[in-house]
Amino acid sequence: MRPVVKIGGSLLRSADDFIRAAKFLASYERPPIAVVSAVKGVTDMLLELYKTRSYLMFEEVAHRHISIARALGVEDEVAPLLRELEAALQLPKEPWAVDYFASFGERLSATILASVARRMGIAAKLYIAPIVTDSSFGNATPIRLDYADELREGDVLAVVTGFIGRDREGRFTTVGRGGSDYTATYIGKEIGARKVFLITDAPGVMTADPREVEEAEVLPLMSIYEAVAAAQAGAKNFHPRTFQPVLEAGNMAVEVRSYHSRGTLIGHIYPPPPYKVVTRCGQGSCVVGLAAEELTKLGGVSLGRYTCRLDIPPRQAHELLVKPYIKYIK
């Protein structure tokens, strides 16, 4: 079974980044299904563009993609999408139009990646929004995967847009911010993949946000239940439903990693330590781990079987609960 490999927007900022992504995808033994996010920051720009309809903002989005595409020799492939986006500036302000604007980010980046892969001699097929969803714009739920057999059996690199789908009327939808990870695990479940790789700029799932806690370490292993809880607690910008398809799939594992790190393996396993991830919850912290319930004895408030809220900031919760175990996970 071929793997599903999601390339995060954090790794798509420049023309060189697209070449790096294509080379990485070509290094798999069997051509994978690549699920692609928008170029870093572009979804924010598109949502702003929906609101303001500022021509200056349109030019900024267009310039960002034209400069990448030109450097890669694939400008002609992105030009029609940018003309479509320019025309969209005239659309009314309605819920479906928000997702239509947002859809351009992944449509542009996936088009660039598939085109550059072909130019590099890597056979690639582009799939735009093969996930059929309900019509909850901004928070859509997948219903089925079109081209599932082709995606399962295919023997060339499949480049698929993350984050977006289409409703039954053919209108673009989005599954919610940070949703490319979720679309990747959903596709993995639908094709019966054994492994979904979530490739990002962090070396794996870390014990805390490294921007807030310098001592945060990469977790080598996590149980699927902890991963579900960590996503719901907002770790690594995961969409809250990222690991739902993994629960449903039964025997699919997820690896969160950068291009070079060993990363974090998430599966149906119950590894130590008892407290894995600390996230910021308002002024306090959410502590995620198989023993989170024990923290209610210290005055914590249970937010589910594997998450407990404490009234101390993440740095302190990390020091108290995670740091004592760090030597064992290194």
Ligand SMILES: Nc1ncnc2c1ncn2[C@@H]1O[C@H](COP(=O)(O)OP(=O)(O)O)[C@@H](O)[C@H]1O
């Ligand atoms: N617990 C955590 N583990 C790993 N990264 C985290 C964690 N909490 C916050 N982050 C931040 O999340 C960033 C990756 O998220 P994001 O930029 O959305 O990635 P991508 O675009 O690849 O999906 C990392 O650069 C890191 O700073």
Ligand SMILES: N[C@@H](CC(=O)OP(=O)(O)O)C(=O)O
């Ligand atoms: N581009 C979308 C979806 C996404 O998941 O992006 P990333 O993989 O960069 O987190 C967003 O910004 O919400």
